[in-house]
Amino acid sequence: MGQVLERIEGFAEEIRVAGGEGEKLMRLAEGSVLRLRDAGAIRMLQPKGYGGLEVHPREFAETTMAIGAMDGATGWVTGIVGVHPWELAFFDTKAQDEVWGQDPDTWMASPYAPMGVARPVDGGYLLSGRWSFSTGTDHCQWVMIGAAVGDEQGKRLMPPRTLHVLLPRSDYEIDQQSWDVVGLRGTGSKDLIVKDAFVPAYRTIDAAKVFDGTAPKEAGRGETLYNFPFSCIFPLGITSSLIGIAEGALACHIAAQKSRVAITGVAIKDDPYVLFAIGEAAAEIAASRAAILETVDRFWDMVEKGQEVSFEMRAIGRRTQTAAAWRVVRAVDEIFARSGGGALQMKTPLQRFWRDAHAGLSHAIHVPGSIFHSSALIQLGGEPQGIHRSMI
Incomplete structure (x- = not known):
């Protein structure tokens, strides 16, 4: 541990x-x-x-x-x-x-989506825009957000170029009314508003260099951790929390079913059909956990040895991660449907895990389309292009 x-x-x-x-x-x-x-x-x-x-x-x-x-x-x-x-x-x-410098426990919020525009000025940029889904933002003193680079008039450059920029809490507003949702309510993933905030150049980084692994090399970071692929470590935190949610749901379900008797008068532990469903759901959750941890271990070993984690490997890793998310939520649905009417009570934690699981699955990092497309295409000898290379 x-x-x-x-x-x-x-x-x-x-x-x-x-x-x-x-x-x-x-x-x-x-x-x-x-x-x-x-x-x-x-x-x-x-x-x-x-x-x-x-x-x-x-x-x-x-x-x-x-x-x-x-x-x-x-x-x-x-x-x-x-x-x-x-x-x-x-x-x-x-x-x-x-x-x-003053407090190593200072937290930073996000998101990375380039919802605002950074207009070049002397020494840096002027940033304006509105960003949604800033998880945990009430507890953060800084934000790391994505910004599209614009021209002097604020029009986005084409082809697009994205920066990740840092702003202190004094440079943005949190819209406290922007988060009223069905799941993951406690994350407080609220909107941020920025109006012509000056961002010095040293508080920006080229997002493409983070994605392709150039950034740590330019920063002189030789540690294995910091040369780990972005497309594995960024989704890792999100999907890991979703797997944990599924494990929490399973634990709540099992605890409630130990002494439960169905309306038919049959104890749940004596119902072979429900037992099969519980066993199958537990196996799916455990397999999903093992799958993403195996990817992490394998990529770590490669990076530690100085080996390249190829685009094909990263694409398959993203496929594994995305599929794991969908599997655990389907498993949660299977056990929730067999938890009885009592699980619908708002006072029970199971219904919150169920809602949180579905909210977590809706994150963009869990959208399977382009990921499955890319992993299959490259294994068939093709070369994914455009959006199909995004976040891989």
């Missing part, structure tokens, strides 16, 4: 209970935030030079799964906010000093 997980396990029940509070607040309860900070959950991928832990991505994934099984929203925040320190390691050291 990793050191972060060992710390957080001591507060598992507290985090479970706080999940209900977070659902009402539409952000994490302060107690859960405190436990994540104390345990170092968001510092797992952070450079040691800035108080980070630099753990193996497998440990990051397993910890995120465990937290997601306690409470879906807390796991989701861990998996998403926890990846940002990995990328900040590639930024100019001046930017890293600004974020972590």
Whole structure:
């Protein structure tokens, strides 16, 4: 067991209970935030030079799964906010000093989608726009967001070029009314509004260089962790939290079924059909967990040996990750449908896991179309182009 997980396990029940509070607040309860900070959950991928832990991505994934099984929203925040320190390691050291110099537990929100435009000015850019789905943003002091580079009039350049930029909390507004959703309510994934904020050049990085692995090399990062493929580590936190949510749902279901008697008068443990469904769902969840961890271990070993993780391997890795997400949500549906009417009660955590699972599956990183297309095409000797190379 990793050191972060060992710390957080001591507060598992507290985090479970706080999940209900977070659902009402539409952000994490302060107690859960405190436990994540104390345990170092968001510092797992952070450079040691800035108080980070630099753990193996497998440990990051397993910890995120465990937290997601306690409470879906807390796991989701861990998996998403926890990846940002990995990328900040590639930024100019001046930017890293600004974020972590005074407090290594400073958190950064996102998203990466280039929903705003960065207009070039002397020394940097002026940034404006509105970004949706900024997970955990109420608890973050900085944001790392995607921005399309524009011309002097603010018109997006063609072909497009995307930057990832850093902004302090004073440079953006959180729309507190923008998050009222059916699942993952406690993540507080609200909209951000930026109006002509000046971003110095040293607080920007070319997104394409992050995606293709150039950024860590230019930053002088020789560690295996920071040369790990972006297309594996970024989805890893998201899908790991979703697998954890499924594991939490399964645990709730099994606990409730041990003493349950169906309306027919037959005890659930004596119903062979329900037992088959539970066993099949458990197997699917376990297989999904094993599949993404195997990919992480294999890629890590390759990077550590100085070997290239090819586009084909990355595409298959994304296929594995995406398929794992869909499998675990289907498994959650199978057990929820056999949980009886009591599972519909809002006071039960199972219904929240069920809603959180479906909300998590809707993330863009879990859309299978182009990923399945690319992985199959390249294995057949083709060469994916355009959107079919995106996020691979």
